[in-house]
Every structure is written in C-alpha cells, then in structure tokens.
Amino acid sequence: MIGVAKPFPRNARKAGSFALQAALVIVVVGLLYGAFINAADNLAHANIASGFRFWNNTAGFDISQTLIAYSSSSSTFGRAFWVGLLNTLLVAGIGIVLATVLGFTIGIARLSRNWLVVRLAGGYVELIRNIPLLLQLLFWYNAVLKALPELRHSVMLPGGGFLNNRGLFLPQPEFKPGFGAVLIAFFVALAAALLLHVWARRRRERTGAQSHTHWWTLGLICGLPLAVLALAGFPLSFGFPQMGHFNVVGGIEVLPEFAALLLALSVYTAAFIAEVVRAGILAVAPGQTEAAQALGLRAGATLRLIVVPQAMRVIVPPLTSQYLNLIKNSSLAVAIGYPDLVQVFAGSVLNITGQAVEVIAITMAVYLTISLVTSLLMNFYGRLSAIVER
Amino acid sequence: MKHVATALVLTMLLTCAAHAAESPTLKAVQARGELICGANGQLAGFGMPDPQGNWTGLDVDFCRAIAAAIFNDPTKVKFVPLIAANRFTALQSGEVDVLARNTTWTMSRNTTLGIDFAAVNFYDGQGFMVHKKLKVSSALELNGAAVCVQQGTTTELNLADYFRSHSMSLKTVTFATVDEAIKAYDSGRCDAYTTDSSALYSERLQLSHPNDNIVLPEIISKEPLSPSVRQGDDVWENVVRWTHDAMLDAEELGVTKGNVDAQLKSPNPEIRRLLGVEGQFGQSLGLSNDWAYRIIKYIGNYGESFERNVGQGSPLKIARGLNALWTKGGLQYGLPVR
Numbered sequence: 001m002i003g004v005a006k007p008f009p010r011n012a013r014k015a016g017s018f019a020l021q022a023a024l025v026i027v028v029v030g031l032l033y034g035a036f037i038n039a040a041d042n043l044a045h046a047n048i049a050s051g052f053r054f055w056n057n058t059a060g061f062d063i064s065q066t067l068i069a070y071s072s073s074s075s076t077f078g079r080a081f082w083v084g085l086l087n088t089l090l091v092a093g094i095g096i097v098l099a100t101v102l103g104f105t106i107g108i109a110r111l112s113r114n115w116l117v118v119r120l121a122g123g124y125v126e127l128i129r130n131i132p133l134l135l136q137l138l139f140w141y142n143a144v145l146k147a148l149p150e151l152r153h154s155v156m157l158p159g160g161g162f163l164n165n166r167g168l169f170l171p172q173p174e175f176k177p178g179f180g181a182v183l184i185a186f187f188v189a190l191a192a193a194l195l196l197h198v199w200a201r202r203r204r205e206r207t208g209a210q211s212h213t214h215w216w217t218l219g220l221i222c223g224l225p226l227a228v229l230a231l232a233g234f235p236l237s238f239g240f241p242q243m244g245h246f247n248v249v250g251g252i253e254v255l256p257e258f259a260a261l262l263l264a265l266s267v268y269t270a271a272f273i274a275e276v277v278r279a280g281i282l283a284v285a286p287g288q289t290e291a292a293q294a295l296g297l298r299a300g301a302t303l304r305l306i307v308v309p310q311a312m313r314v315i316v317p318p319l320t321s322q323y324l325n326l327i328k329n330s331s332l333a334v335a336i337g338y339p340d341l342v343q344v345f346a347g348s349v350l351n352i353t354g355q356a357v358e359v360i361a362i363t364m365a366v367y368l369t370i371s372l373v374t375s376l377l378m379n380f381y382g383r384l385s386a387i388v389e390r
Numbered sequence: 391m392k393h394v395a396t397a398l399v400l401t402m403l404l405t406c407a408a409h410a411a412e413s414p415t416l417k418a419v420q421a422r423g424e425l426i427c428g429a430n431g432q433l434a435g436f437g438m439p440d441p442q443g444n445w446t447g448l449d450v451d452f453c454r455a456i457a458a459a460i461f462n463d464p465t466k467v468k469f470v471p472l473i474a475a476n477r478f479t480a481l482q483s484g485e486v487d488v489l490a491r492n493t494t495w496t497m498s499r500n501t502t503l504g505i506d507f508a509a510v511n512f513y514d515g516q517g518f519m520v521h522k523k524l525k526v527s528s529a530l531e532l533n534g535a536a537v538c539v540q541q542g543t544t545t546e547l548n549l550a551d552y553f554r555s556h557s558m559s560l561k562t563v564t565f566a567t568v569d570e571a572i573k574a575y576d577s578g579r580c581d582a583y584t585t586d587s588s589a590l591y592s593e594r595l596q597l598s599h600p601n602d603n604i605v606l607p608e609i610i611s612k613e614p615l616s617p618s619v620r621q622g623d624d625v626w627e628n629v630v631r632w633t634h635d636a637m638l639d640a641e642e643l644g645v646t647k648g649n650v651d652a653q654l655k656s657p658n659p660e661i662r663r664l665l666g667v668e669g670q671f672g673q674s675l676g677l678s679n680d681w682a683y684r685i686i687k688y689i690g691n692y693g694e695s696f697e698r699n700v701g702q703g704s705p706l707k708i709a710r711g712l713n714a715l716w717t718k719g720g721l722q723y724g725l726p727v728r
Binding site for chain 1: 474475478482498499501502503504524532533534535536541543546547549550551554560561562563564565570571573574577578579581620621622
C-alpha cells in the first residue's frame with residue numbers, strides 16, 4: 001500500500017472519521033442498553049427482585065469495625081455500604097503509606113554498598129513477591145496474630161494498652177474544650193514552616209547559600225502545638241481500655257483482621273515497589289552521580305538532590321500501578337473476615353437482599369472510581385516531578 | 391443481525407410454550423443423565439464428603455432420593471459444594487437443579503429471590519456454643535461477648551436481633567465460610583459461636599477439644615430447613631416436594647429399606663398407592679409409577695435417613711424432637727399420596 005495515493009480531502013476525511021466514531025459510540029451504548037434491558041427482563045421473569053429500593057431498608061446485621069455511627073437495628077443497607085467503603089479506604093490508605101516507606105527503603109537498600117544489606121533486601125524481595133498474597137494474608141492472620149495470648153493473659157503495653165488475640169487496644173484521646181487552640185497552633189506552625197521553606201529556597205536561588213531548615217521546621221511543627229497545649233492546661237485526657245468480663249472495653253480497638261490485612265498488603269506491595277524504585281534509580285545515568293561527586297556533593301546529598309528527583313520520573317507510572325494493585329487486593333479481606341466493601345456489601349448485603357446484579361455493579365463502580373481518582377492524583381504528581389525543559 | 395435476533399427470541403418463546411406442561415428442569419436432568427445438587431460440603435450429618443469422596447448426610451440423602459426416583463440409581467447425582475454466600479446465586483443461575491443445603495425457609499427469600507421452598511426436611515433453631523472455661527450457662531449471660539458467625543445466613547440477622555431485644559451489647563466477627571468462623575472460634579478469637587443447633591452438634595466434633603465447649607440451652611429462632619428450587623417450574627417443584635412426602639409416608643406406614651419388597655404385596659391401599667402398585671401417581675410427576683419404591687429401596691424412609699445421618703446411628707446423636715412424625719408428637723407430616 002505504499003504509493004502516492006491521491007490525498008483524501010481533509011474535511012471529508014474528518015467527517016468520515018467522525019461518522020465512524022459516532023457509529024461506534026451508538027453501537028456500544030446500544031449493546032450496553034440491550035444488556036441492561038435483557039438483565040432486567042430476565043430478573044423479572046425469574047421473580048427476582050430488582051432495583052435500588054433495598055438501599056433504604058434496615059440492614060439488621062452487625063459489622064465489627066465501623067468508622068461512622070452504625071447500628072444493626074436502625075441503620076440501612078446504604079449505611080452499611082458507606083461503612084464498608086470507609087473500611088476499604090482506611091486499610092488501602094494506610095497500606096499505601098506503609099508500602100511506600102518500606103518499598104523505598106528496601107529499594108534503596110538493594111543498591112547499597114554494604115554486602116549484608118544488599119543480600120537482606122534482595123532476599124526480602126525474592127521471598128515476598130514469589131508467594132501468593134492470599135497465602136501471606138492467611139499466614140499473618142492464622143499463624144501470627146492468632147498465636148497472640150488469650151484475653152486473660154493479655155500483654156500489657158506501657159501506657160495502658162492491651163495486646164491479645166482479639167486485637168490491639170490503645171488509650172483513646174478525649175478532647176476537652178480548649179483543644180481547638182492546639183489545633184490552630186498546629187496549623188499556624190505548618191504555615192510558618194512552609195513560609196520558612198519558601199524563604200530558604202529564594203535565598204538559595206539568590207545567593208547560593210544552603211540553609212538547614214529541617215530542624216527549625218520540626219521544632220515549629222512539634223514545639224508550637226505542645227507549648228499551646230501546656231499553656232491551655234492540657235485540655236486532653238485518655239480513655240484507657242479496661243478488662244471487661246468477655247472483652248477489653250473502651251479505648252481504640254485495632255482488629256486482628258485489620259492488622260493482618262494491613263501487614264499482608266504493605267509487606268507484599270513493598271516488595272514490588274522496591275523493584276520499581278531500584279529500576280528508577282538505575283535508570284538515572286551514572287554520569288549524573290559522577291558529576292555530582294565531581295562537584296563535591298556527598299553521597300546522601302547526591303541521592304536526595306540529583307538521583308531521586310530524576311528517578312521519580314521513571315518511578316511514578318509503575319508506582320501508580322502498584323498502588324492500584326494494593327487497593328484492589330484489599331478485597332482479599334473477605335478471606336479473613338475484615339469488614340471491607342466486598343465483605344460487607346458484596347457479601348452480607350448481597351446475600352440478605354439477593355440483588356446480585358445491582359450490588360456487584362455498585363461495587364465494581366466504586367473500585368473503578370477509587371482507582372481512577374488514584375491514577376489522576378498520581379498523574380498530577382508525575383507531572384510535577386517531570387523535568388522542566390527550557 | 392436483527393433477523394437472527396428475532397428468530398432466536400421466537401425460537402425461545404416457542405420452546406417455552408411447547409414445554410409449559412412439562413418440566414424443563416426434569417427434562418434437562420434426564421437428558422444430562424445426572425442430577426446436580428447444591429450441597430453444603432462442610433457440615434457433617436447434612437452434607438459432607440467422607441475421606442473417600444463419598445457424600446453423606448440428610449440433605450445428601452434427599453438429593454440421592456430424587457436421583458433414585460428419576461434414574462432408579464441413587465448415585466447419579468453430582469454434588470456441588472456451596473457456601474452460604476453463593477448458594478442462591480447458584481440456584482438462580484441454573485448451576486444446580488435443586489438446593490439441599492440446610493437452608494432456612496424465610497418469606498423474603500421466597501418472595502424476592504425467585505425461589506420456592508419444597509418441604510421442610512429438618513426443623514431447626516439457632517443456638518450458641520461457648521468455651522466451657524467462661525463458665526456461662528445461658529445465652530443471656532453473653533452481654534459484651536464476641537461472637538463468630540457465618541455471613542449470608544439468617545443466623546447473622548437473628549444474632550443481632552437477639553442481643554438487641556435483650557439490651558445486650560455484642561461484638562460480631564463475620565466470616566464468609568463455616569470453616570473460617572469455626573476456626574476463629576476455636577482459636578479464641580470469639581467467646582461464642584452461633585449457628586443452627588444441629589450444625590453446632592456437628593461442628594463441635596471438629597473442634598480441637600470438643601469437650602471444652604458446651605452448647606447453651608437457648609434456641610433463639612425458628613429455622614425450618616428446606617430444599618429449594620427455582621420458581622417457574624412447578625412440575626419440578628412437585629417432584630422435589632413429593633420425594634420428601636414419600637419418605638415421610640413410608641415411615642408412617644412402616645415401609646423400610648429392608649421390607650419394601652415384601653410390602654409390595656401388602657393389602658394396605660395406602661402402601662399400594664405409595665409403592666405404585668395401584669394408580670398412576672408417578673406418571674403425573676413425569677416419572678415412572680414405582681418412583682417412591684425406588685426411593686425407599688435405595689435410601690429408606692425419612693426416619694432411617696435421619697437416624698443414619700444425624701440421629702442415634704451417627705456421631706451427632708440428635709434426638710428426633712420436632713422432627714418426629716406428627717403421630718409421635720413431632721412436626722413431620724407426610725401429605726397423602728392419593
């Protein structure tokens with residue numbers, strides 16, 4: 001087909017491709033509509049209830065971890081959905097932070113000059129990423145956390161906490177009036193630290209002088225709120241967990257199911273993130289490091305100022321994939337009874353209402369939304385870390 | 391394309407119309423050469439494969455009885471193990487022909503899931519099992535306890551109701567399968583485990599130290615366990631329902647696996663109708679007239695199946711109780727074959 005064809009008139013080609021795309025859209029929408037009508041029809045024929053009326057019906061079942069108020073007697077299936085969604089977001093959010101910290105540490109450790117550190121980090125990656133996540137989850141839940149002592153023989157933690165096979169129980173902070181001032185102080189300190197940072201950068205760009213602002217920043221952010229806390233007469237107390245007849249009562253409760261899922265997700269994903277980080281750092285041309293050394297930068301500064309910023313460009317896209325994997329893998333919660341979206345909504349709610357099509361459709365839409373939002377944020381961050389070309 | 395679609399729809403409609411008087415499910419089962427039965431798979435006494443892979447249990451016997459009535463061969467059943475959470479979907483989608491998996495007959499399941507319950511083959515109620523060392527003797531002492539429960543069950547809902555109506559607080563830990571729930575209870579994750587009391591007896595035997603656990607006396611709900619079928623195939627529902635009634639009638643009439651051949655010569659008209667010596671009762675189900683004879687020949691009557699699987703002939707040793715015949719003070723009442 002290589003030859004000098006008569007060029008297609010530009011406008012006609014545009015109109016033709018528009019018509020083709022419009023036709024494709026119509027066909028796709030038509031197919032989706034057909035599938036929808038077909039499903040509704042079949043459900044009606046089989047006498048299976050359909051529609052979203054169940055959303056406002058009373059749920060009637062209990063959930064072991066609720067971040068928002070929920071009661072089996074008065075809350076609706078819709079409320080149960082939000083409880084499940086928040087539990088998913090909680091474990092995924094904390095999981096992403098832990099996996100990132102652990103993954104970056106191990107990824108950088110694999111490039112260390114220390115023989116032992118390199119072997120340990122390499123061993124971690126090879127061991128963890130080659131064992132199925134579900135098995136690791138069952139390992140953490142059944143082999144590690146269930147082996148904790150029983151309630152009667154709980155481990156007493158310093159500061160008034162308990163650790164047993166029912167979970168980790170920590171003192172719960174209770175805020176008294178006046179605590180608002182501490183919060184305000186915290187935000188003021190945060191703003192001041194930001195200003196300091198901007199000032200230091202301007203100064204460096206103007207004069208080339210390095211100013212060590214980290215200690216000032218840390219002092220501001222920790223010191224100011226603490227000072228205000230002391231001035232206000234410590235408007236803060238702790239609700240300590242108590243040993244009840246059957247269970248530990250009060251305090252913050254960290255369920256073993258949550259801990260197992262969080263551990264499994266973070267440890268597993270960290271192994272992949274470590275490889276992503278290693279690849280990203282290796283992708284930075286060695287000449288960059290050599291040039292930095294030639295300029296007299298020390299190893300730490302070279303890594304922080306030269307290597308990592310350039311590596312981030314390579315790291316961010318595959319890192320996004322790992323975050324998305326972690327979010328989706330959190331649905332393995334179902335295997336150990338952590339009440340995430342799938343366990344609560346696509347499990348209990350689906351079974352009690354029997355409305356599989358609606359419930360599964362909603363669940364899929366939710367995971368899609370969470371994943372797309374995550375991608376969007378990561379793409380935004382990726383653009384920030386892109387090389388500014390002049 | 392459009393014509394093809396229209397033709398397909400028309401063919402489907404015509405096919406439906408042509409077989410409206412028959413049973414599409416029965417026809418499919420006969421064509422396939424085996425019955426596909428949704429069973430429990432984890433519950434000794436009701437439905438569980440033994441180490442050799444042979445399925446046994448009260449619900450398993452029920453499916454074997456249907457197969458015996460259809461094929462004159464109780465082995466022509468394929469058992470599909472289902473967890474509580476996916477059992478109704480399996481039935482609705484046609485993956486199984488009948489669901490015999492200790493399933494409670496409730497109004498909402500009947501009216502919103504598109505399924506019909508055929509006959510109560512076990513009258514049950516929900517109970518609690520606790521660790522003996524807690525020194526609890528009544529469910530009313532469980533205020534504040536952590537309770538392990540299986541998801542997608544009436545049990546999950548009754549549990550919340552019971553604690554609420556007695557103003558007690560509760561920590562529910564919900565698992566998708568019985569195995570996970572019972573393992574969590576066994577390891578001390580929960581103070582109590584709750585399910586139908588028949589299952590409590592069965593699952594207690596699977597614990598690491600069965601004697602360190604007791605079943606509390608309270609029965610907190612009505613759990614009529616019944617096999618179910620999809621709505622819209624009334625003839626098939628009849629086959630399933632009358633399988634149960636035939637086994638009950640046989641027990642009431644004293645017809646057993648051992649004496650069924652001798653009973654063929656019985657002068658009792660009820661026995662003669664049941665065993666197909668008189669009348670055309672089997673044909674009206676789309677089966678042969680000796681359908682009930684086959685059931686009793688291979689499986690036995692209801693009492694025999696009960697004692698063998700969950701009663702005195704089994705490790706569970708569950709008393710007949712509500713499941714005794716109506717003539718002996720129970721609720722099992724075989725409808726007359728006539």
